[in-house]
Amino acid sequence: MIDKxxxxxxxxxxxxxxxxxxxWQTAAGVLLSVVVIVAFFPALFALTVWMERKGLGRIxxxxxxxxxxxxxxxxxxxxxxxxxxxxxxxxxxxxxxxHLLAPLMLVVAVFMGFAVLPMGRNMVLVDMDAGLxxxxxxxxxxxVAVFMAGWSSRNKYSLLxxxxxxxxxxxxxxxxxxxxxxxxxxxxxxxxxKIVEAQNQYTWGLPxxxxxxxxxxxxxxxxxxxxxxxxxxxxxxxxxxxxxLVAGYHTEYSGFKFALFFLGEYLAMFSIxxxxxxxxxxxxxxxxxxxxxxxxxxxxxxxxMVSIVVFIWMRGTLPRLRQDQLMNFAWKFIxxxxxxxxxxxxxxxxxxxxxxxxxxxxxxxxxxYVALGRIEMRSEHFGPxxxxxxx
Amino acid sequence: MSFVFYLLAALTVAGGLAAxxxxxxxxxxxxxxxxxxxxxxxxxxxxAQFAGFxxxxxxxxxxxxxxxxxxxxxxxxxxxxxxxxxxxxxAGLVVAAGVFAVLGWAVLQTAPMLPKATPAPAVTVGQxxxxxxxxxxxxxxxxxxxxTVALIGAVIVAMHDKERTR
Numbered sequence: 329m330i331d332k333x334x335x336x337x338x339x340x341x342x343x344x345x346x347x348x349x350x351x352w353q354t355a356a357g358v359l360l361s362v363v364v365i366v367a368f369f370p371a372l373f374a375l376t377v378w379m380e381r382k383g384l385g386r387i388x389x390x391x392x393x394x395x396x397x398x399x400x401x402x403x404x405x406x407x408x409x410x411x412x413x414x415x416x417x418x419x420x421x422x423x424x425x426x427h428l429l430a431p432l433m434l435v436v437a438v439f440m441g442f443a444v445l446p447m448g449r450n451m452v453l454v455d456m457d458a459g460l461x462x463x464x465x466x467x468x469x470x471x472v473a474v475f476m477a478g479w480s481s482r483n484k485y486s487l488l489x490x491x492x493x494x495x496x497x498x499x500x501x502x503x504x505x506x507x508x509x510x511x512x513x514x515x516x517x518x519x520x521x522k523i524v525e526a527q528n529q530y531t532w533g534l535p536x537x538x539x540x541x542x543x544x545x546x547x548x549x550x551x552x553x554x555x556x557x558x559x560x561x562x563x564x565x566x567x568x569x570x571x572x573l574v575a576g577y578h579t580e581y582s583g584f585k586f587a588l589f590f591l592g593e594y595l596a597m598f599s600i601x602x603x604x605x606x607x608x609x610x611x612x613x614x615x616x617x618x619x620x621x622x623x624x625x626x627x628x629x630x631x632x633m634v635s636i637v638v639f640i641w642m643r644g645t646l647p648r649l650r651q652d653q654l655m656n657f658a659w660k661f662i663x664x665x666x667x668x669x670x671x672x673x674x675x676x677x678x679x680x681x682x683x684x685x686x687x688x689x690x691x692x693x694x695x696x697y698v699a700l701g702r703i704e705m706r707s708e709h710f711g712p713x714x715x716x717x718x719x
Numbered sequence: 720m721s722f723v724f725y726l727l728a729a730l731t732v733a734g735g736l737a738a739x740x741x742x743x744x745x746x747x748x749x750x751x752x753x754x755x756x757x758x759x760x761x762x763x764x765x766x767a768q769f770a771g772f773x774x775x776x777x778x779x780x781x782x783x784x785x786x787x788x789x790x791x792x793x794x795x796x797x798x799x800x801x802x803x804x805x806x807x808x809x810a811g812l813v814v815a816a817g818v819f820a821v822l823g824w825a826v827l828q829t830a831p832m833l834p835k836a837t838p839a840p841a842v843t844v845g846q847x848x849x850x851x852x853x854x855x856x857x858x859x860x861x862x863x864x865x866x867t868v869a870l871i872g873a874v875i876v877a878m879h880d881k882e883r884t885r
Contacts, residue, residue, distance in 0.1 A: 461772040468780020518844050
């Protein structure tokens with residue numbers, strides 16, 4: 329019974345596909361899974377938009393939307409209808425073909441990333457041997473879409489926003505990949521299902537999630553920072569900051585194309601949180617071995633939603649980073665720590681079991697973090713505030 | 720030689736042709752991205768998963784962006800007044816046709832020497848990794864040195880500009 333609840337979506341798919349002749353069954357099964365993903369994640373997007381507006385409102389000491397439906401729950405529907413009925417304005421001097429293709433390419437590339445996420449036991453759309461590489465390849469394709477959006481609008485602000493966004497995305501892509509390579513090193517496989525299975529073991533009831541190891545914790549923190557920067561989310565949202573560049577690379581988009589950009593950004597947030605949960609938080613495995621009776625997909629989506637809540641929380645709390653601060657942070661601070669993390673993970677693997685490797689690895693990472701931080705901040709003067717007046 | 724192969728080949732050739740025939744330079748760069756994507760799908764069609772995804776990650780994710788940045792940050796995005804085709808196009812065509820003929824002859828000559836219709840080897844990423852550090856470690860190290868030289872060179876080129884304007 330518990331097994332059936334765990335595999336309920338797989339069984340449902342098999343039952344629906346069983347009505348078709350045998351030759352069509354695999355293709356129909358894949359098509360059905362694709363339709364479910366394409367329908368479900370935008371629904372989750374609507375819920376997240378509501379959560380964000382209410383959450384940000386409460387952090388900022390105000391109520392969020394509360395007119396449309398109880399607690400404003402129907403607000404995303406109202407937003408959707410509004411964006412569908414708004415006029416689609418394309419500037420006269422804009423490049424019409426590229427202007428149209430940019431949001432399409434963004435949404436397609438982001439949806440492709442969902443194909444390799446293991447959302448539960450046996451619930452991967454495509455079980456690829458190089459699944460992690462596929463995911464990051466799709467993430468890299470979104471940069472071209474962002475650039476296309478900014479350039480085709482023939483608007484200085486859009487172009488500036490696009491350039492900043494692409495520079496930021498490229499810098500943090502390096503960090504994202506390096507912090508995931510640590511997981512691949514220890515697991516020995518690029519396949520996401522194998523990575524989750526390697527974390528699905530329990531010692532004294534506690535799970536073997538990679539976040540509970542020194543290199544895994546460092547890797548997770550760096551992955552989260554890079555994920556926030558990749559999806560242009562606060563505190564790294566200078567390319568689309570409302571008070572900075574009008575709206576950055578999607579200034580000239582109105583109506584449904586703007587909604588597609590919005591959708592693409594939130595879907596990218598979902599898929600990158602899902603990947604973070606798979607790599608470091610154990611994917612669909614339960615936190616304690618006695619909780620194994622709860623269906624695996626509930627665990628995956630809970631971890632996903634917790635990550636989303638943390639994203640919303642960071643947006644409401646932290647100030648925005650300036651472009652040069654952002655770049656310095658990536659190249660001078662996080663990247664050396666990422667490379668050191670690779671070394672520490674190798675040390676972990678070759679030191680063998682025991683308490684010594686925990687102490688040594690944690691010590692190396694902690695000392696490096698403090699030392700690098702002190703070195704980077706030595707030119708900053710923290711003292712009483714100095715005022716400079718215009719002469 | 721299946722239908723999918725012809726479709727992907729048509730996509731790649733169309734992208735390549737568009738990259739040289741279009742007027743707007745940024746359009747040419749985007750058409751080049753389409754050609755890269757076509758190549759990646761051709762690799763995937765041959766079951767070379769790692770090569771295909773690495774092609775997307777490196778070429779579309781980095782090289783295309785680099786090309787586009789280079790076009791935007793220089794004055795190359797304005798089309799020159801006297802057209803984009805050079806006056807000596809006939810000599811260029813003859814040379815290109817000659818190179819193509821040599822390459823085609825070399826490929827067709829080796830085709831009879833291949834073993835007949837063996838099933839495609841399923842190369843996993845683990846085997847590629849093992850080969851890289853086992854048999855091909857020297858090319859790996861040379862590529863690493865090349866990348867380091869490129870990084871240092873980029874930093875030096877950027878640094879000199881700042882010193883001159885001081």
